[in-house]
Amino acid sequence: MLRDAGALREIALLRTSTAMPTRKRSPRADPKPRSSPLMKRADIPLFLTAIAQGNAAPRTELIYTDPFSLLVAVVLSAQTTDRAVNKVTPTLLAAAPDPASMAALGADGIARHIRSIGLWQSKAGNLARLARILAEQHRSAVPSDRASLEALPGVGRKTANVVLNEIFGEATMAVDTHIFRLGNRTGLAPGKTVRAVEDALVARIPPDMLRPAHHWLILHGRYICKARKPECWRCAGATWCTYREKAPTDPPAS
Numbered sequence: 001m002l003r004d005a006g007a008l009r010e011i012a013l014l015r016t017s018t019a020m021p022t023r024k025r026s027p028r029a030d031p032k033p034r035s036s037p038l039m040k041r042a043d044i045p046l047f048l049t050a051i052a053q054g055n056a057a058p059r060t061e062l063i064y065t066d067p068f069s070l071l072v073a074v075v076l077s078a079q080t081t082d083r084a085v086n087k088v089t090p091t092l093l094a095a096a097p098d099p100a101s102m103a104a105l106g107a108d109g110i111a112r113h114i115r116s117i118g119l120w121q122s123k124a125g126n127l128a129r130l131a132r133i134l135a136e137q138h139r140s141a142v143p144s145d146r147a148s149l150e151a152l153p154g155v156g157r158k159t160a161n162v163v164l165n166e167i168f169g170e171a172t173m174a175v176d177t178h179i180f181r182l183g184n185r186t187g188l189a190p191g192k193t194v195r196a197v198e199d200a201l202v203a204r205i206p207p208d209m210l211r212p213a214h215h216w217l218i219l220h221g222r223y224i225c226k227a228r229k230p231e232c233w234r235c236a237g238a239t240w241c242t243y244r245e246k247a248p249t250d251p252p253a254s
């Protein structure tokens with residue numbers, strides 16, 4: 001189910017207006033995670049329901065109008081904030097709205113639109129080659145299977161998980177820096193590697209909650225359970241979180 005681009009833009013602006021954008025870091029760049037005690041399995045639905053804050057059908061903050069524009073946005077979002085990506089995709093996709101026109105635009109043409117984001121040179125090259133493969137081998141459609149997605153330039157497991165979750169409704173878990181941190185800090189899914197956290201989340205979260213949980217965890221990590229200072233005093237999930245250093249009741253003195 002796709003949403004109107006204007007509505008998405010409004011939602012994105014509302015959500016991001018209260019938070020300072022920070023450059024995404026790879027989970028692998030984080031210091032060794034300090035795992036908390038394992039959250040009880042029975043507490044997981046309660047914790048997730050609490051941090052969902054009534055948002056039953058959360059969606060990505062990336063602005064997109066169709067599968068191809070989502071794939072482009074996700075490829076561009078590596079090591080870059082969604083806000084920065086949302087600034088460059090309108091002009092890029094106006095110039096090249098489909099794989100054939102993106103391939104014709106070429107790496108240099110793509111680069112002219114995305115120079116404000118990180119790793120723009122390699123991303124421009126990846127997008128040009130990705131678009132050509134979609135046009136020549138997939139009839140300009142975004143493939144719905146993991147193997148075909150991960151065979152595309154610039155598309156790894158995390159990007160494939162986002163596309164499978166957001167476009168094709170699969171219960172996947174794309175582990176970014178926020179989810180990696182929360183999996184360990186809250187006791188929800190401790191693991192030393194991104195894949196270990198992903199596998200633990202898929203195994204422990206009830207299947208009917210897995211798809212929205214991806215977004216709940218990202219939003220919670222972005223706005224409440226922040227990397228440097230988790231705001232435990234205003235966290236709806238504090239009752240079930242096992243983080244030893246949480247301070248759930250007292251806001252910081254101003």
Ligand code: SF4
Nearest residue numbers: 225230232235238241
């Ligand atoms: S209580 Fe603190 S550490 Fe636990 S999920 Fe909430 S903000 Fe994060």
